[in-house]
Amino acid sequence: MKAVVSVIGKDNVGILAKVANICSEYNGNVTEVTQSVLDDVFAMIMLVDITKLNKPLSELSDSMTKLGKDLGLSIHVMHEDIFNSMHRI
Amino acid sequence: MINVYDILETIRMIQDECLDIRTITMGISLLDCIDSDIDVACKKVYEKITRCAKNLVKIGEDIEKEYGIPIINKRISVTPIAIISAACGCSPVKFAVAMDKAAEAVGVNLIGGYSALVQKGFSAGDRELIESIPEALACTNRVCSSVNIGSTKTGINLDACKIMGRIVKEAAEKTVDNNCFGAAKLVVFCNAVEDNPFMAGAFHGVGEPDCIINVGVSGPGVVRAALAKYPDADINEICNIIKKTSYKITRVGQLVGVTASERLGVPFGIVDLSLAPTPAVGDSVAHILEEIGLEQCGTHGTTATLALLNDAVKKGGVMACSSIGGLSGAFIPVSEDAGMIDAAKSGCLLIEKLEAMTAVCSVGLDMIVVPGDIPNDTISAIIADEAAIGMVNNKTTAVRIIPAIGKQEGEELDWGGLFGCGPVMKINYKSASKFINRGGQIPAPLHSLKN
Numbered sequence: 001m002k003a004v005v006s007v008i009g010k011d012n013v014g015i016l017a018k019v020a021n022i023c024s025e026y027n028g029n030v031t032e033v034t035q036s037v038l039d040d041v042f043a044m045i046m047l048v049d050i051t052k053l054n055k056p057l058s059e060l061s062d063s064m065t066k067l068g069k070d071l072g073l074s075i076h077v078m079h080e081d082i083f084n085s086m087h088r089i
Numbered sequence: 090m091i092n093v094y095d096i097l098e099t100i101r102m103i104q105d106e107c108l109d110i111r112t113i114t115m116g117i118s119l120l121d122c123i124d125s126d127i128d129v130a131c132k133k134v135y136e137k138i139t140r141c142a143k144n145l146v147k148i149g150e151d152i153e154k155e156y157g158i159p160i161i162n163k164r165i166s167v168t169p170i171a172i173i174s175a176a177c178g179c180s181p182v183k184f185a186v187a188m189d190k191a192a193e194a195v196g197v198n199l200i201g202g203y204s205a206l207v208q209k210g211f212s213a214g215d216r217e218l219i220e221s222i223p224e225a226l227a228c229t230n231r232v233c234s235s236v237n238i239g240s241t242k243t244g245i246n247l248d249a250c251k252i253m254g255r256i257v258k259e260a261a262e263k264t265v266d267n268n269c270f271g272a273a274k275l276v277v278f279c280n281a282v283e284d285n286p287f288m289a290g291a292f293h294g295v296g297e298p299d300c301i302i303n304v305g306v307s308g309p310g311v312v313r314a315a316l317a318k319y320p321d322a323d324i325n326e327i328c329n330i331i332k333k334t335s336y337k338i339t340r341v342g343q344l345v346g347v348t349a350s351e352r353l354g355v356p357f358g359i360v361d362l363s364l365a366p367t368p369a370v371g372d373s374v375a376h377i378l379e380e381i382g383l384e385q386c387g388t389h390g391t392t393a394t395l396a397l398l399n400d401a402v403k404k405g406g407v408m409a410c411s412s413i414g415g416l417s418g419a420f421i422p423v424s425e426d427a428g429m430i431d432a433a434k435s436g437c438l439l440i441e442k443l444e445a446m447t448a449v450c451s452v453g454l455d456m457i458v459v460p461g462d463i464p465n466d467t468i469s470a471i472i473a474d475e476a477a478i479g480m481v482n483n484k485t486t487a488v489r490i491i492p493a494i495g496k497q498e499g500e501e502l503d504w505g506g507l508f509g510c511g512p513v514m515k516i517n518y519k520s521a522s523k524f525i526n527r528g529g530q531i532p533a534p535l536h537s538l539k540n
Binding site: 003004006034045047056057058061062074076077078079080081082083084085086087089 | 091093095096098099100104150151154155156157158337340341343344408
């Protein structure tokens with residue numbers, strides 16, 4: 001089971017570190033990261049293994065939303081099932 | 090492996106194009122709450138609803154966070170109260186109060202099922218319930234009511250049509266301080282369905298299991314945005330784009346429904362394949378029709394475009410979910426759709442055209458504000474017209490019109506939120522009283538020799 005963490009917003013120091021830090025707090029294992037900075041816009045998609053999470057995914061999602069608010073970024077956590085459902089027959 | 094393009098597409102649909110799950114509705118049977126003592130029965134009703142639905146809102150919110158998709162409403166539908174209250178032999182308003190309290194206790198915003206099914210006649214409890222609707226809607230906040238007055242197999246109960254004209258008016262009059270909101274919570278059906286998750290017409294049919302989860306999806310904004318990328322596509326391509334989009338939307342509905350049913354320990358019922366608009370910018374069914382090529386919704390061509398839209402949505406959605414049900418037709422509530430509101434205000438969209446639109450697909454004359462001085466028999470005649478369309482075409486039709494007490498054409502009623510605002514629309518004042526007052530039953534139509 002994986003979750004997709006997406007981060008979009010103005011580039012700044014330590015975004016990746018802070019997001020990854022929350023993942024580790026919840027015992028989520030980051031398995032893949034794609035990231036780009038275009039015209040000062042930071043965009044990152046992170047795949048996180050959530051099978052061994054120490055708290056419910058909804059709480060991880062709350063923490064990320066809060067981090068997003070603090071940093072002025074748009075951060076979303078979504079279970080991979082939603083993408084698999086929508087884009088695979 | 091999930092690819093980045095798919096991830097971004099999904100995020101864009103949710104963030105920019107208003108993709109959401111419109112409602113998770115828990116259907117609860119109240120048949121085991123029947124008691125000849127109304128207070129005992131109401132206590133059982135309250136206990137059963139709060140027991141079955143105690144985790145509904147919490148689990149809905151968890152799913153929202155985990156999948157990152159908004160679930161706008163969590164709601165409850167119950168067995169038509171006329172069946173439950175029949176044994177009590179008195180006014181069933183106490184049931185409405187019990188439903189309202191239970192809904193408040195579990196945190197849902199609407200509860201449907203203050204209903205009666207009288208398509209072929211009135212049985213014990215039906216008349217008392219119908220007569221109590223205006224009071225029940227005025228003294229509660231969350232209760233929704235519906236009455237089924239006709240069906241393809243039984244014909245139309247003209248006596249019930251007549252009564253409902255008066256009841257709709259009284260529901261508006263009793264809530265005149267609240268923008269006549271009572272009438273917005275009352276739906277008159279022909280061919281009502283038993284597993285509809287959408288309010289205000291939801292009730293839990295007697296053929297349904299004890300408790301069940303039904304899901305209604307939304308996504309007019311997503312369909313419009315998908316079409317906007319292909320301005321020169323021919324109509325077959327347009328249908329294909331709608332089908333593909335509808336497939337994706339419905340898959341999300343299926344996922345959310347199955348997850349909710351697993352966590353609640355309740356069987357999963359159906360996905361209602363409907364494009365349900367909201368007054369929010371970018372969430373309008375009318376704008377899809379305009380994207381297909383109408384200058385404004387309501388003009389000539391509206392019926393044809395709506396027919397193809399509705400059909401393509403179903404064709405796309407049908408493969409995406411395990412079971413389809415409910416109303417499954419594009420909704421065209423005037424007050425809840427930004428494009429419809431504009432079209433009605435500009436005079437491009439008239440009741441007559443809306444009626445024609447309901448013949449090819451949509452669910453009915455929905456959230457239409459009419460002048461407060463509309464005669465009761467004229468409301469009855471509007472209901473009879475709409476029911477006739479449903480009866481003959483083998484489909485569900487509904488009437489939810491709101492007489493704006495004390496207001497005239499050109500003014501408007503504004504409820505805010507999901508209910509939106511509606512301009513008072515022009516009606517035809519020539520009388521249909523003699524027809525309505527004849528009473529009796531319009532016979533069921535012949536289903537051969539079709540033309």
